[in-house]
Amino acid sequence: MTKPLVSLDDFEQHALRNLDRNALDYYRSGAQDMITLRENQRAFDRVFIRPRVLRDVSTVSLSTTILGQHIASPICIAPTAMQRMAHPDGELATARAAERRSTCMVLSSWSTTRIEDVAVGSGVKWLQLYVYKDREATRRLIERAQDSGYTAIALTVDTPFLGRRLPDIRNRFRLPPHLTMANFVDQGKAQVGAADNASGLAAYVASQIDPTLNWSHVQWVKSVARIPVLVKGILTAEDARLAVDAGVDGIIVSNHGGRQLDTVPATIDVLEEVCRAVDGRIEVYLDGGVRRGTDVFKALALGARAVFLGRPVLWALNYNGEDGVVEMLDMINEELRLAMSLAGCISVTDITRSHVTIPNQPRL
Numbered sequence: 400m401t402k403p404l405v406s407l408d409d410f411e412q413h414a415l416r417n418l419d420r421n422a423l424d425y426y427r428s429g430a431q432d433m434i435t436l437r438e439n440q441r442a443f444d445r446v447f448i449r450p451r452v453l454r455d456v457s458t459v460s461l462s463t464t465i466l467g468q469h470i471a472s473p474i475c476i477a478p479t480a481m482q483r484m485a486h487p488d489g490e491l492a493t494a495r496a497a498e499r500r501s502t503c504m505v506l507s508s509w510s511t512t513r514i515e516d517v518a519v520g521s522g523v524k525w526l527q528l529y530v531y532k533d534r535e536a537t538r539r540l541i542e543r544a545q546d547s548g549y550t551a552i553a554l555t556v557d558t559p560f561l562g563r564r565l566p567d568i569r570n571r572f573r574l575p576p577h578l579t580m581a582n583f584v585d586q587g588k589a590q591v592g593a594a595d596n597a598s599g600l601a602a603y604v605a606s607q608i609d610p611t612l613n614w615s616h617v618q619w620v621k622s623v624a625r626i627p628v629l630v631k632g633i634l635t636a637e638d639a640r641l642a643v644d645a646g647v648d649g650i651i652v653s654n655h656g657g658r659q660l661d662t663v664p665a666t667i668d669v670l671e672e673v674c675r676a677v678d679g680r681i682e683v684y685l686d687g688g689v690r691r692g693t694d695v696f697k698a699l700a701l702g703a704r705a706v707f708l709g710r711p712v713l714w715a716l717n718y719n720g721e722d723g724v725v726e727m728l729d730m731i732n733e734e735l736r737l738a739m740s741l742a743g744c745i746s747v748t749d750i751t752r753s754h755v756t757i758p759n760q761p762r763l
């Protein structure tokens with residue numbers, strides 16, 4: 400009899416045995432020595448929960464809103480590129496799972512399924528945006544997302560160049576030939592071939608993505624988009640203030656899952672700094688290393704409105720497609736529900752800074 404999966408790590412263990420090396424290494428790796436990748440998870444272990452008791456937790460609700468849209472839980476799906484390497488149904492399976500669990504999915508610009516084809520059903524969908532050197536190609540992405548019912552643009556600001564991911568260089572990463580960067584098929588930018596002594600992806604980014612990326616691009620995206628614009632990849636109070644000044648609608652505190660600049664801090668370690676700088680003026684979200692309900696609880700206590708999962712979605716997709724992602728979301732949602740119950744919180748707004756303590760760290 401096969402053993403039941405009991406944690407998000409079990410989905411990863413399955414993928415480690417099941418995925419081919421090119422895809423597995425691409426999905427799991429971080430930049431350089433992967434210090435930030437490890438820290439993202441470890442840092443959660445340094446935050447401790449201060450539970451309140453005797454508070455009647457017979458009914459607990461996880462529901463909340465992001466940018467005014469209702470979602471059933473503060474656990475959402477981060478953009479990850481090329482999901483059809485994990486499962487033939489790829490992004491479509493993820494979108495259906497997100498809709499079944501009434502949560503938000505962020506679609507990567509570099510999906511292996513077209514924006515329009517993922518826009519099924521009524522689930523909350525945002526598009527993650529990379530700014531191409533070809534400004535018209537970028538504009539078309541925004542317009543296609545709007546026309547297809549996506550309700551926000553998450554502009555990734557930490558990738559003017561691709562981080563140095565050693566396994567992808569060793570493997571000379573390539574997108575399998577039966578797959579494409581589906582949003583760019585009509586523009587001749589859809590293939591990621593193997594490069595000489597390099598990751599095909601790093602070569603693709605260097606040739607297509609605009610490394611001049613700066614705050615004026617944020618204004619440009621805002622001028623094109625008729626829907627809210629967020630910036631994804633903020634890690635400091637200084638940039639958080641600039642983001643508020645730039646008029647963005649939200650910030651995703653992210654280090655790209657440890658895949659860009661190695662040795663930047665874990666996201667949970669900078670969340671409070673960012674939230675203080677923002678001072679409630681816009682919503683702040685977090686991704687990176689979230690693997691347990693207690694991690695979600697800690698992020699909410701330190702100021703996040705919601706969290707986003709990256710790799711766990713890929714592992715769950717690989718495990719069992721749409722149903723796998725639903726199973727994974729159910730697991731971490733139930734962990735959050737239990738953590739809230741045992742900490743005496745019956746709604747997400749009950750979770751406050753006083754519910755966590757970080758020993759040996761002076762409070763900001």
Ligand SMILES: Cc1cc2nc3c(=O)[nH]c(=O)nc-3n(C[C@H](O)[C@H](O)[C@H](O)COP(=O)(O)O)c2cc1C
Nearest residue numbers: 426477478479480507555655656687688708709710
């Ligand atoms: C395989 C993979 C592909 C990713 N692709 C994108 C992408 O296309 N755009 C983007 O903004 N972030 C991308 N990310 C970063 C995620 O959105 C997110 O920041 C990160 O995965 C969160 O960390 P976690 O994997 O520990 O949950 C990717 C991450 C992974 C692991």
Ligand SMILES: CC(C)CC(=O)C(=O)O
Nearest residue numbers: 480509558561600604658
């Ligand atoms: C830059 C793209 C290759 C996708 C991405 O963000 C990633 O692989 O981390």
